[in-house]
Amino acid sequence: MGQFQSAEVCTTPACIQAASHILENLAPNWKDMDPCTDFDKMVCHGFNQLHDSPTVGLFAQEKTNNRLLREILERPYEEATAVQPYVLRRRDNAAEHNFDMAHRAYAACMDSDAIEAAGVKPLMDLVNRINEQWPIEMDYADDLFDEADDTAGLHKVIAALTKLNVRTWNGAPDGARGNRKPDPIDQKKQRIIISIPDFSLNYFDSEGRAYLDSNKTSELKDQIAGAFRVVFPVSLNEETAKQLAGEIVEMEISMLREASKTAQDGGNSSTSANIFARGEGSGTTDPQEALKKTIIPLAELRSFAPVLGLDVLVRELVAGGSTPDAVVVLLPAIWSTFEQAVKKQRKIVVQSWLLWKVIKQFSANVESNELKNLDLGGDAGSNKYDTCVEHVDDSLRWILDQLFVRASYPELTRSAAAKMATNIREEMKVHVEKLSWMSEETRKRTVKKLDNMKLNIGFPEHDPDLRSSDDIAEFYSGVNITSSFFDNALEALRYQLVSDARMLSKPTSQSEWTSAYSHQTNAAYESTVNSIFMPAGVSRPPFFHPDLPEWALYGALGTVIGHEITHGLDSSGRQYDENALKTNWWDDKSVAEYAKRQQCFEDQYTKFELVGPDGKKYPGNGNRTVGENISDAGGLAVAYDAWIKERKSMPNTWDQGLPGLGDFTHEQLFFILYGNVWCDALTAQERVEKLRGNPIHAPNLHRILGGTANSRAFKEAFKCPKKEPECEIF
Ligand SMILES: [Zn+2]
Numbered sequence: 001m002g003q004f005q006s007a008e009v010c011t012t013p014a015c016i017q018a019a020s021h022i023l024e025n026l027a028p029n030w031k032d033m034d035p036c037t038d039f040d041k042m043v044c045h046g047f048n049q050l051h052d053s054p055t056v057g058l059f060a061q062e063k064t065n066n067r068l069l070r071e072i073l074e075r076p077y078e079e080a081t082a083v084q085p086y087v088l089r090r091r092d093n094a095a096e097h098n099f100d101m102a103h104r105a106y107a108a109c110m111d112s113d114a115i116e117a118a119g120v121k122p123l124m125d126l127v128n129r130i131n132e133q134w135p136i137e138m139d140y141a142d143d144l145f146d147e148a149d150d151t152a153g154l155h156k157v158i159a160a161l162t163k164l165n166v167r168t169w170n171g172a173p174d175g176a177r178g179n180r181k182p183d184p185i186d187q188k189k190q191r192i193i194i195s196i197p198d199f200s201l202n203y204f205d206s207e208g209r210a211y212l213d214s215n216k217t218s219e220l221k222d223q224i225a226g227a228f229r230v231v232f233p234v235s236l237n238e239e240t241a242k243q244l245a246g247e248i249v250e251m252e253i254s255m256l257r258e259a260s261k262t263a264q265d266g267g268n269s270s271t272s273a274n275i276f277a278r279g280e281g282s283g284t285t286d287p288q289e290a291l292k293k294t295i296i297p298l299a300e301l302r303s304f305a306p307v308l309g310l311d312v313l314v315r316e317l318v319a320g321g322s323t324p325d326a327v328v329v330l331l332p333a334i335w336s337t338f339e340q341a342v343k344k345q346r347k348i349v350v351q352s353w354l355l356w357k358v359i360k361q362f363s364a365n366v367e368s369n370e371l372k373n374l375d376l377g378g379d380a381g382s383n384k385y386d387t388c389v390e391h392v393d394d395s396l397r398w399i400l401d402q403l404f405v406r407a408s409y410p411e412l413t414r415s416a417a418a419k420m421a422t423n424i425r426e427e428m429k430v431h432v433e434k435l436s437w438m439s440e441e442t443r444k445r446t447v448k449k450l451d452n453m454k455l456n457i458g459f460p461e462h463d464p465d466l467r468s469s470d471d472i473a474e475f476y477s478g479v480n481i482t483s484s485f486f487d488n489a490l491e492a493l494r495y496q497l498v499s500d501a502r503m504l505s506k507p508t509s510q511s512e513w514t515s516a517y518s519h520q521t522n523a524a525y526e527s528t529v530n531s532i533f534m535p536a537g538v539s540r541p542p543f544f545h546p547d548l549p550e551w552a553l554y555g556a557l558g559t560v561i562g563h564e565i566t567h568g569l570d571s572s573g574r575q576y577d578e579n580a581l582k583t584n585w586w587d588d589k590s591v592a593e594y595a596k597r598q599q600c601f602e603d604q605y606t607k608f609e610l611v612g613p614d615g616k617k618y619p620g621n622g623n624r625t626v627g628e629n630i631s632d633a634g635g636l637a638v639a640y641d642a643w644i645k646e647r648k649s650m651p652n653t654w655d656q657g658l659p660g661l662g663d664f665t666h667e668q669l670f671f672i673l674y675g676n677v678w679c680d681a682l683t684a685q686e687r688v689e690k691l692r693g694n695p696i697h698a699p700n701l702h703r704i705l706g707g708t709a710n711s712r713a714f715k716e717a718f719k720c721p722k723k724e725p726e727c728e729i730f
Helices: 015-026 035-050 057-073 079-080 093-111 110-116 122-131 149-164 214-231 240-267 272-278 289-291 300-304 310-317 332-341 345-367 371-373 384-408 411-433 440-453 467-475 487-506 550-567 589-606 627-650 666-677 683-690 699-711 713-718
Strands: 180-184 191-195 295-297 326-329 454-458 524-525 532-537 609-611 617-619
Touching: 015 035, 015 300, 015 666, 035 666, 035 699, 057 384, 079 454, 093 384, 093 467, 093 487, 110 487, 110 550, 122 149, 122 214, 122 345, 122 487, 122 524, 149 310, 149 345, 149 487, 149 713, 180 487, 191 310, 214 345, 214 371, 240 345, 295 300, 300 310, 300 326, 345 487, 345 627, 371 713, 384 467, 384 487, 411 440, 411 454, 411 532, 411 627, 440 532, 467 550, 524 550, 532 550, 550 627, 550 666, 550 699, 589 699, 609 683, 617 683, 627 699, 627 713, 666 699, 699 713
Parallel strands: 191 326, 454 532
Antiparallel strands: 180 191, 295 326, 524 532, 609 617
């Protein structure tokens, strides 16, 4: 904002930092480049050279955030609070108590000697304990799964794993809040949600076609076999372990293959993967009717797949609380096909699939070079400090978040971010009001939806309230942190289950921070609660600081906030009405007009190509990424106009420049900041690989090129020959 200075150029440390960030990223020969066609190369040249892959512009702050947390966690309380300039220095027992817990968890994680001394034994013990629930000799055994003999044993294992909060049949669905989701037809209520299991690999691409990358599949088999050899060194020889691993992978593939057929038959979406992703669809065009069918009374749940024991699972998910009358089951038709696939296996394969989940979950919590070499995920590659900050984050997130907020997020930053978010939402309302292709009724309700949208800025104010150490202490009152790193990992997961279950009886809240947290470098929109989340961790230099001029704030974070707000109205977000219910609330004509414009985005981003290191061209997936691309365009448009309005309302002297950037107008700089958010340090090979995994975001450079191609203001600022946006909805 820079309002404390009347100089033309802001020279505070934050301003100099932001300026040097822009300058070091700028191509040295930028004056010879055409911003209308090569904007990505012009503004990101240096970023690619200065950063390690896979860093992306905005997310480069993650490292700084983690370093700050590490600095806090490595000191005793007195010193740690002294490095937090915004902490009240009064004696605060709850704060000290919370800090001690986090400190203890961090110290246990950093205690390499103790972890080494324990070796792989804690994991072996745990796996054996689970195996005893349904005792199976870990040896080659021909016995097929027998429904009459084995169902009870399987249910015991499911119960034991769910108590530990290890996911078995229930995967982690998009947009879920732990194991919960707002009831799809009574949004105030929360329900347990059962989605399809998490599988070890993406065996199918996002179009539902068999993906079966043979390299990846055989790598997975080696991992599973290797892991089993570590945990059962005596009873499993190499050959048996390999055979078992092969059958585990085959079981996953056969479950998915059958399920994708069922989903396609029963769904109204074009691809099974879309249905998997959304978890809905049942042949009717009224979303509320379709969603009603996913609410399953608990009494009926058992009959779905009696062998799998979904009812057993639900009883454990409530962690001692009262059992709900009904749950939401995504793709109810799929469960009997899963069950058929499971029943065909040898019973050792079924058991091992479940044990594999335990090994994978906790492999990073024991010291074993063999497991490390298998690279099962977790902390591979990152250093010990980052791993341990992450560990404390997993166990005691809100304690860490409060420390982070107190150290780096003064009220002035929060109020600046909140004001900007409010302005941008208001601007989106203005844009919607002007849409001549949208019927008046739909327009009115869209504006209402924007009014109802909750803007969560910085940190949570309840469950727990980050302003209150007492509230945080209360939140973690049942957690027991010891000097054992392994036990702490178990405890963290168990407690997540308990606190998640506790929330189940409360009404749905628009301000529950489940999809974001404060020290995170990201932002989010949740369609089932119509809320955006803009964490403190993303509002940091060089992109955000109260000293920075408005064009910098709006060009960087403003476009991110605009993006999240537009998610509420993108191709999937627009299907949720002003009460966050999925209904057919748009009239047919407005839907058709929207679809026409959406198609423009799909074609545009499919035409964008990546050139691989082999010189081959790889087209984008405009269909898959359309929601994100619509949000980029909308975000840019409303953030820009909100800035222009804000600028007009301020004295001229507040519209400051930054040192060394006098060659650019502030309008141009707004877009240079937008570009800087999406610069990346990926290699050509990595970009192609990422694209082939079919992510929901277009490649970062396409986000820069697409965003600017769809912005009239950009073309005017850089005097491009054609001013018309290529695609536009808002
Ligand atoms: Zn997005």
